[in-house]
Amino acid sequence: MSPEVLIALITAVSVLGAAVVAAVPALLALQRRTRGAVEADGAATRAATLDALDAVGARIxxxxxxxxxxxxDDVDDVRESVARVREWQAGHDAEHLLITRPRSGGDA
Structure with missing residues (x-):
């Protein structure tokens, strides 16, 4: 590995490390504030959420x-249509059986 690439990698790792170190206190402060807000408003938020879910469920x-x-009604219509098609199909099959039936008393 060339020295330039090695220097670039070390620089990149250093910059990322400094960014993480700088961001940690801000993230911890944000976590403390949000945890306190959720704990303070937890019961009210929970009740409001459950009420909203009940309302949505009632509308659905x-x-x-x-x-x-x-x-x-649509399912009944489909069933009637299927029954009519089956009746027609049974009649059609019977016609074909009668048409293709060999006749007796021929030129045997």
Whole structure:
């Protein structure tokens, strides 16, 4: 490894190390402030969050209940369509059986 590359690597590691050392006190102070804020407002924040989640759940359930009837109607329509197709298919298969059936009493 050339000396220039080695010097560049040492310089880069030194700069990163200095940045980390300088950032640690600021990060610790930020952590102390946020921990105190969360502990002070924890119960109120938790209650507000649970209330908001209950409201969202109620809205989702209302929308689901509003659309479940439509969904059931659509499923019934699909079932009826499938039944009609199966009936037609059974009749069509019977026609083919009758058409391809060998006739007796021929030129055997």
């Amino acid at each position: 359930e209302a929308k689901f209940d509003a659309h479940i009837g439509d969904l059931r």
